[in-house]
Amino acid sequence: MSERQKDNEVSLCPPEHFDSEELVLDTPQTRSPSFKPAYKDSDFLLRDELRPMRVHLELLKPEMLQQEAGITSTLVVFGSSRIPDRQEAEKNLEAEKQKLAANSSDSRLLKNVDIASKILEKSHYYEMARELGRLVTTAAGEEEGHQPVIITGSGGGIMEAANRGASEAGGRSIGLNIVLPREQSPNAYVTPELSFQFQYFALRKMHFLMRAIALVVFPGGFGTLDELFETLTLIQTKKVERMPVLLFGEEYWKGIVNFQRLVDEGMIDQQDFESFQYVETPAEAWQHIQNYYAEKPFSE
DSSP, X not given: OOHHHHXXXXXXXXXXXXXXXXXXXXXXXXXXXXXXXXXXXXXXXXXXXXXXXXXXXXXXXXXXXHHXXXXXXXXXXXXXXXXXXXXXXXXXXXXXXXXXXXXXTOHHHHHXXXXXXXXXXHTHHHHHHHHHHHHHHHHXXXXXXXXXXXXXXXXXTHHHHXXXXXXXXXXXXXXXXXXXXXXOOOOTTSOGGGEEEESOHHHHHHHHHHSEEEEEEOSOOHHHHHHHHHHXXXXXXXXXXXXXXXXXXXXXXXXXXXXXXXXXXXXXXXXXXXXXXXXXXXXXXXXXXXXXXXXXXXXX
């Protein structure tokens, strides 16, 4: 290669291939924040005026990396981070009982024991989410074509369980973490190269649905309800294609949300009410999804 060709090759390199800080003298001018390249200037990038750019990047980065990983379809698992496995739930209940024993007149401690008991009752959902992760991931490994990859919110509880099941089956799974006042770290079972962090809830929820072929929702609180109702609204308004929306635990969900009352009051149509189904086992959930797509490949 000639010197002219080398010069031309260098000139075509994108600016991030150069480190200007190593090429210039240390002077008051070069030390000024204004001299720093924009893509290296975090203070500049975090200005309010740059929010559209940050939103764009937050949409683009996970999209590009999932494309590069060959992921074409996902199975979304939502559910509470407060539902641990049975062993942990039993440990938490015993700890609350010991606190109450030391101060039996404290009504707050009595309430905590009641809550810990209810969490223990729901701990079987952890194993169900774990089994669903294993089931879906094993099926993806056995069948040809573009089978769905488990995707969760990356946290503990139900999310951890689904990622854990996928990991135990020897497959990949995705985690979409969110920056919170109380720092949430990705659980240990998310595939590292598919572990993403978001600043904006809206972009995170968009990525949950961009490749989704089904939504499986375990018991949860505000966050789970938000994700569930946004999906149902998008289906109702035809902003996303209709897909299986499966609610684990009919008794729980009927006690939390009176969907039938919404129909009876004329707030939703009967077909809106029929846009989700209750399920009780991982096998039932996976079979329902398979039946739904019996004549439609996941990759379409």
